Amino acid sequence: MGVERLIFAPPSEQFLHVQRTPVEATCPQCGSGDVARYPVANYVGPRIVTKCQTCFHHLSVDVPTADDHWPPWRSATLDWPSSRAG
Amino acid sequence: MTIDIDIDDNQHLSNLDAKDIARRYGAELVELETLRYGLLEVARDMHESLVRSSFSPIVRDIQDCTAAIHMRTDAGWETVASREGAMQHAFTAQHMCNFLMEEWDEASLQPGDTIFVNDPWRGAIHQSDVNLFRPIIIDGRVEFVLHSTSHVLDLGGAVPGGFANGVQTHFEEQLKFPPTLLYAGDVPVRPAFNYILENTRVPSSLLGDLRALYGCLAVGDARLRELVDRFGLALVRAGGQYGTDRIEQSMRAAIAALPDGDYPVEDFIDEDGVTDEELRIAATVRVRGDSIEVDFSGTSRQPLGNVGTAWIEGTRCVQGIKMVLDPHSPVNSGTLRPIEALLPAGSAVCTLPPSSVSNHLDIGSRNINMMTTAMSMALPEHGVAPDSGNFAAMMIGGFDDRHGHEGPWAGAILPGGAWGGTYKSDGLTSVTPAIGACRSSVWEHIERESPIVPLMHEFLPDSAGAGFHRGGFGGIFTLLPLATTYATITGDRSKRGAPGVNGGGSGFPFYAWLVPGDDPSVVLDPFDLRGCEPLFGVFDGQGRPVADDGVFGRGARYQTAKVAGLELKPGYALRVLFGGGGGWGDPLERPVDRVLEDVQAGLYSPEFVERAYGVVLSSSDEVDVDATTRLRAELADARKDGKWTVPAACPTNWIV
Numbered sequence A: 001m002g003v004e005r006l007i008f009a010p011p012s013e014q015f016l017h018v019q020r021t022p023v024e025a026t027c028p029q030c031g032s033g034d035v036a037r038y039p040v041a042n043y044v045g046p047r048i049v050t051k052c053q054t055c056f057h058h059l060s061v062d063v064p065t066a067d068d069h070w071p072p073w074r075s076a077t078l079d080w081p082s083s084r085a086g
Numbered sequence B: 001m002t003i004d005i006d007i008d009d010n011q012h013l014s015n016l017d018a019k020d021i022a023r024r025y026g027a028e029l030v031e032l033e034t035l036r037y038g039l040l041e042v043a044r045d046m047h048e049s050l051v052r053s054s055f056s057p058i059v060r061d062i063q064d065c066t067a068a069i070h071m072r073t074d075a076g077w078e079t080v081a082s083r084e085g086a087m088q089h090a091f092t093a094q095h096m097c098n099f100l101m102e103e104w105d106e107a108s109l110q111p112g113d114t115i116f117v118n119d120p121w122r123g124a125i126h127q128s129d130v131n132l133f134r135p136i137i138i139d140g141r142v143e144f145v146l147h148s149t150s151h152v153l154d155l156g157g158a159v160p161g162g163f164a165n166g167v168q169t170h171f172e173e174q175l176k177f178p179p180t181l182l183y184a185g186d187v188p189v190r191p192a193f194n195y196i197l198e199n200t201r202v203p204s205s206l207l208g209d210l211r212a213l214y215g216c217l218a219v220g221d222a223r224l225r226e227l228v229d230r231f232g233l234a235l236v237r238a239g240g241q242y243g244t245d246r247i248e249q250s251m252r253a254a255i256a257a258l259p260d261g262d263y264p265v266e267d268f269i270d271e272d273g274v275t276d277e278e279l280r281i282a283a284t285v286r287v288r289g290d291s292i293e294v295d296f297s298g299t300s301r302q303p304l305g306n307v308g309t310a311w312i313e314g315t316r317c318v319q320g321i322k323m324v325l326d327p328h329s330p331v332n333s334g335t336l337r338p339i340e341a342l343l344p345a346g347s348a349v350c351t352l353p354p355s356s357v358s359n360h361l362d363i364g365s366r367n368i369n370m371m372t373t374a375m376s377m378a379l380p381e382h383g384v385a386p387d388s389g390n391f392a393a394m395m396i397g398g399f400d401d402r403h404g405h406e407g408p409w410a411g412a413i414l415p416g417g418a419w420g421g422t423y424k425s426d427g428l429t430s431v432t433p434a435i436g437a438c439r440s441s442v443w444e445h446i447e448r449e450s451p452i453v454p455l456m457h458e459f460l461p462d463s464a465g466a467g468f469h470r471g472g473f474g475g476i477f478t479l480l481p482l483a484t485t486y487a488t489i490t491g492d493r494s495k496r497g498a499p500g501v502n503g504g505g506s507g508f509p510f511y512a513w514l515v516p517g518d519d520p521s522v523v524l525d526p527f528d529l530r531g532c533e534p535l536f537g538v539f540d541g542q543g544r545p546v547a548d549d550g551v552f553g554r555g556a557r558y559q560t561a562k563v564a565g566l567e568l569k570p571g572y573a574l575r576v577l578f579g580g581g582g583g584w585g586d587p588l589e590r591p592v593d594r595v596l597e598d599v600q601a602g603l604y605s606p607e608f609v610e611r612a613y614g615v616v617l618s619s620s621d622e623v624d625v626d627a628t629t630r631l632r633a634e635l636a637d638a639r640k641d642g643k644w645t646v647p648a649a650c651p652t653n654w655i656v
C-alpha cells in the first residue's frame, strides 16, 4: 500500500449510487431472505454491514479491509512504524 | 473496583427501574445521573474556556467552536459529552476521533500530547475548522480523548479566510493537516507551530486561537481527572455509558413512533462557483422499527467548485432528524447509534481528494432541510419548512492603512438567516441556519478591530415565505469599508429562496450590490437601487429583484453567489439582502389578524399580503373583511385550476 489512494479522478456519471450486494442469508430477526452487504457510515465511522433489508437487523458489522476501498482514500503511511511524533 | 457493564441486554432503559439499572451498570442510578451530568459539566467548562480565551471573532463572538469528550468503548471511541457553539460539530466530532485513534500509534502517546487535525478526509468539516485532540492516559492506557474545535480566520491558501470560492482542489484551499503532533507532553512542537504561523495571513489571531484550543483541553484534563479521582474510573465510565445509552433510547423511541417507510427527498445547490451546473442532493430516508438508514444515492457527482463535502454528511444528517424527533436531549454517541448513512463515493456528499470542500455551509444546510422534510413526510403533523439555507457568510480582510492602525487584518461576518415555519409557529427571524445555530457577529467588535463600518443590519420586509405559519424574515446587511477591503461572499439559494411545505410559499432569495456610499438616503434605503451595481441575484429587465420569474445573473457582475476577491473601495458600500425561511401551510388560511400584525410591524407590505395571503387592507390598521373573503375564495379556486400558486416572498417597491 502506497500513494495510490491519495488522488482520484472525478467520476463521469452524472448521479451516483451505492451498490447493495445481495447475500444468500436469512434474517434471524424477521426471517426475510432480503439481505445485502454494503458500505455505510455508522455511528463510529466507515463500516461494511450485512443487513436485512426488511427490518434492518445487522447480520454483521465489519471494519473495512483494504480490499473494501471504504472509504476510497487511505493514508500512504498507515502501515509504517510510528515515531515519537506520530 | 471494576464494573461489568451488561450492554447486551435488549431491554429499553425506560422499561427498567432503578434496581435493574443498578444491576446493569453496577452503580446506583443517582451516581450514574451525577456522572453523566458531571461529564457534561467538564465539556461545558472546556467550551467556556475556549470562548473566553480565543482571539478571533469567529470563536469569541460567533461561537463557531465546540468541546467534546470521547471515551474508549467496545465500539471504538464514543462521544460521552459535548458542548457546542456550532451545532454541527457535536455530530461530526466522534468520527474524527475514531479516524485519528485508528491511525495514531497509541503506544507512542504520552500525557500532555496534543494532536492537530483539519483534514476533511479524516472527518473534519473543512480545513478552516481545526481540531485539537488530547489523550487522557489513566493507569497506562488512553481512556478518554478530549477534543476542541474552532473555525480559524485564515490558514493560508489562495483565498484569504478559507471559503475558497472558485477553486477546484484542496491544494488551493487552506493548509490541510493530517494528524500532526502540536504539543509533545505539553511542550509546543516548534516545527509544527512555525509551519502554521508562517503560512497564515493573521499569525497573531491564529496563535491566540491555537493556545485557546490547547488551553481548554488542559482545563478539561484537570476537571476530568478530578471526576476520576473522586468517583473512580469504573464509575465515570459507567456514567458515560449510561448517558449515551439513555440518549440512544430516547432517539430510538422517537424513531419507533414513525411509520416504517421510505421517504425520498431532494434539494439543490444553485451552482458550484465554477460552472453553472445545478447540484442535486438526494436522499431516501428509510425507517424500519427503531432505526433509520439515510441513502444519498442519486446525488450529483462531486462538483468542480468547493460546494461538496468529503465525509461529514453521514452524521450531519442526524442533526435534522434529531431536530424533529428528539429536540431536547443533549447530543452524544447515543444520538448517532440508531442511524446509518450510505454515501456514494465521488458524489457531492463524499467527494474524492483532491476536490475542494471549503464551502460546506450550503450543502450542510440542504442536508438538514432534507432531513426535516423527510421527517415531515413521516409525521405530517410535525412539519418544518426549510431555512434560508445560507448565512450570507463573508470573510473580509486586507491591509489597514489608517493612521495608527497600519497592518494586515481579517474578520468574519455572519449576518444570519432565518428558519422555516413549523407546524407550531412562525419561523425564527434573524438566526443562522440550523447546521450552525451559532451567533451572528458583534458589530461593535468588528468596528473596533476592522476598518469597516456596518451601516445596517435589520429585518428585510417581504422576505419571509408565506404560510399559515410563515417563515422567519431574512435581513439587510450593509458595510462601508474605510480602507480597501477584499471580501469573500459565500451563499446559495440565490436562484430561488427556501421552499415552503404543506402549501406554504418560498422565501426571498439571496442578493448583493455595490452601493455608492456617499449619499445616506441611497445607502440606507435597501430598496433604492439607483447607481447600485448588482453583484448577483434574480432580476427583471430593469434590474429589479423578482423572485418568481426573473433571470439569475441578468445584468449582474457574477453568475454565482460564491464570490472571492471582491475589492471594496472606500466610498462604496456592500449591501446584501438575505432571504427568509419557507412557509408552512396554506397562507390563505392564516388568520387575518396575524397578517395585519405583520403589516403593522413593517414586516410585510400591504401589496405582498394581498398577493400572497389574499388579505385586503382598507387602511393601515384595518382589514377589508368582505374583500378579503372574496379574494381568498378567488385565489383558492384559481389554485385548484392550476392558475395560481403562492408567490415567493419578494419586496415590490424598488426604486430603479
Ligand SMILES: [Zn+2]
Binding pocket: A027, A028, A029, A030, A031, A032, A052, A053, A054, A055, A056, A057
Ligand atoms: Zn429482518
